[in-house]
Amino acid sequence: MIKEVHSLNENMQLMMEQFILGKQDRFGRSSEKMEDRYQIHFMKVDGKIVFFNEAEAVCDLEAAEPDDLETKPSKSKKQAGKKDKDISRLTIHVIPHYITEEELIAEFGENGWKQLPDAISRQYRFVPAKVEVSEHHIGVYSSKTDT
Structure with missing residues (x-):
């Protein structure tokens, strides 16, 4: 029993070492190496010691500013009729919504109504x-006596 416990402890120690080495390899200092070895160091500029290569200290203050620091994306105008052009490729099911003539006579009287263009x-x-478009044609009516 003691030999078995001892061998299990050794196996666990090996696994722990592998785990620690894996973490060091992934998150350790070696994974964050800087490509420019002179990036962070002390410098003497104009008789003053500058830490960490501060941009203000090492840049040329006499250099001209660039004209465009950022390029602005060009805005394109909306194309007229694009929605209708896109819809023209889809299947359209027309669903009519009209009032019967009897209901119109009851509402407006005989010859008291006219039909306007559909909404x-x-x-x-x-x-x-697939995508389809349901197009509802809704009858729009008005009284002839109203202006």
């Missing part, structure tokens, strides 16, 4: 693997 409302429907 069109589009609703996108996603059917797996």
